[in-house]
Amino acid sequence: MNNWAWTALALFAVWAVTAFGIRAVVQRRRTGDAGFRGISGRPGSASWWAGILFVLALTGGAAAPAAALAGMPVLPGAGDSPALRWTGFAVALAGMAATLVAQSGMGTSWRVGVDATERTELVTSGLFAYVRNPVFTAMTVTAAGLELMVPNALAVLAWLVLVLAIELQVRVVEEPYLAGVHGGAYVNYTAQAGRFVPGVGRHVGAAGA
Secondary structure (H helix, E strand, C coil): CHHHHHHHHHHHHHHHHHHHHHHHHHHHHHHCCCCECCCCCCCCCHHHHHHHHHHHHHHHHHHHHHHHHCCCCCCCCCCCCHHHHHHHHHHHHHHHHHHHHHHHHHHHHCCECCCCCCCCCCCCCHHHHCECCHHHHHHHHHHHHHHHHCCCHHHHHHHHHHHHHHHHHHHHHHHHHHHHHHCHHHHHHHCCCECCECCECCCCCCCCC
């Protein structure tokens, strides 16, 4: 079990460094700006909680394998199934790769957080032609894979907090911002691409509005 915990911790570290650290360096070289906008909204608002929960989820993602190394038991029924752990490993790798592909597809529009005064290009190509938030989808898949590798209560909680944070961030912060900046072009886009999964969460009837 310890080997899987160490592997999960290593994968999380690589994912965090590449998805945030290296991506920020690339962004700065291209634009002179690392792309970090911080937490949106006043303290206590839904948008503020989205940012706080996102930070907590990432912290929990690292803490779960660390807790396993410290002796936290797996959930009942998870046992020590190699098939479950290998499935988690494969899912995590796929999610990590998809995260990087989706981030790369954003080009200079990549940001962490939203600045309401800023205007970025609306990206609708690549993975974004099918899903409006492929980065968040890929992150959720990565976290699910890591959870299967270390299936303890903390891993499950971290995944649930991540899902809640992403839902708040997308619905309360990003969608209103994009609709305000891009107007009809964004509204029409929402009729073509699903929110997190292709075909699911499309705003049917928006095209041509």
